[in-house]
Amino acid sequence: MVRQRELPILGRTPLSRPTPGAPSPPGGAPGIRAAAAPGPPGERSRNGGQALRVSRDGVEQRIAALEEYAAQVREADLRYQELQQIQRLAEGNDEALDLLARTAADALAVAEIEAMAKEAAIVAKTFSTALDRASAAAVIALPTRATA
Template identity: 50%
Template sequence: MASRLVGAEPDEPQDPVVADLVARRRTALDKGLQSVTRRIEALEAYADQTSVADAHYREFEQIQQLAEDHDRLLNFLARTASDQLAVAELEGLTEEAATITSTLAQTLTRPGSRPPQPCPRFPPH
């Protein structure tokens, strides 16, 4: 719009009254352009600030979600805390079973060893 207004002015006014009017007109156009420039700068600053605010809000939402999931995480950890004890107990039982297996294997492979005899109370099937 400003370029159309400037284009409507006489190129080189000869009359002093017309030259004065063109000068005043150009001053008014400059003020208008400065105002539009300031408005654009303000809009750009607003856009920058809202972009930063959006990033902070997304971060806030992520923190909030992690905080809500924290209770579920604690419950999960509480349920699995006894796993360490169970693993230790199972490892102990595994070692005992390995010892029994080794002892039985040695007994069965010893020369002159006899297979175990069934208990008289419990006949074989």
Template identity: 60%
Template sequence: MKKEPPSPSLAAATVMDPDLTKKERDLLEQAERHPRSYSEGEMSVWWATAPRLLRPGAGVAALAGGAWVTGGTEWYTPSPHDDRATMTDLVDRSMQGIFDTLHSALVYAWPIGAVALGVAAFSFATDAAVRNKSARRLAELRGRCIRPAELSDDARALLARAQQAKEAVRTSAVHRFDLIDRQHNEVSLPRQEWEIAEDLREYTRLVKAEPANPEGGKVTALLDTRRRAMQASLDGIARRVSALESYAAQVAKADDRYRELQQIQALTDGSDDVLDFLARTARDDLAVAEIEGMTGKAAAVADAFTVALESAKEAAVIALPARKTA
């Protein structure tokens, strides 16, 4: 099957189902921006939590072990030599005081650490559960988002053309000022883009399903028939894209006439002042006729803009047919 290489000046963008809610769209966009955070999919809450608790858990265990060790250590035993303290007694008494102080601190510290560890474990587990929920929802939404990398070269080129036509209409002045049914465009253009992207994704899937090395004449003949059918389908999609491009071209023509009309109106708005000035300086019928001619030219451009606008609206009927409501 003959495949046309994509134009280097066009780059397709990711397309999302226009029926997605804002929350679903935000989730897909977040996954698009941070693919590593969602690449692993759903995982066990335990295995997502346990590695993060190893270090703090070891710290709490060390505190508890320290409390146990210091509580069972006896450094100082009263001297049997009457009531006289020896040097050893003084050293042992000091060490016992240090250990008693350390023991008291550890006795309070390790339960606090254990509580903090439990809170951290709950927080980590909650984060993992929320992430798993997002991963499950994202897996459900994958089919409602089409990335350019999923498409073959010729399919990607068609999608880029459709998106360029869509963007040309959306950024036009006649669209912004609602001169060509802005409300209909904002509903129909994303729908047209999505349906084209869906068809192109299915076309790409069928192309990739073809055997790379067909064996036997029957397989080759069947493959030729299949490719002709797929080429006919691709041509149908291309006609749809061409209709969008024709609509965009008509909108661009209306845009040009609109800008021309604005410039001429700006010039002719001051025609009365020019007329008064000429009347004061020359009072020449020819000068008056010249000003009136300017006004006539403005009216002619206005008529041309009306024709261009009507042509754009007729092209919209072809490219963006109204959807039937249930």
């Protein structure tokens, strides 16, 4: 976070409005021309240099504040992109969950079919056993053609 400091000549911070009562020359920015107001030649150049330093400091503080703002905007943009990606994945996740549910249903169906196949094998074996016994009983009970 950029700290704003009070500028002694302007009576304000760089990003704030002028302090009531601060010098404000006609047709100029408050404080800037006042710092370079006419006076003895040595004092004028000192005041002019001080005004330039104050102006430069103000511009540097604005730049720092804008850079901080830009960094925060970039960070917010990254977070927004991550949120959108998560939302897209969540939407795709519904499709994946549906596929997984169908796959689980397939696995259950395969297990049921395998169980039914085992039962069918048992029934087929039972029928084979019954037919074998019936055939054996028929051989005993029925006369053969040669004896008839």
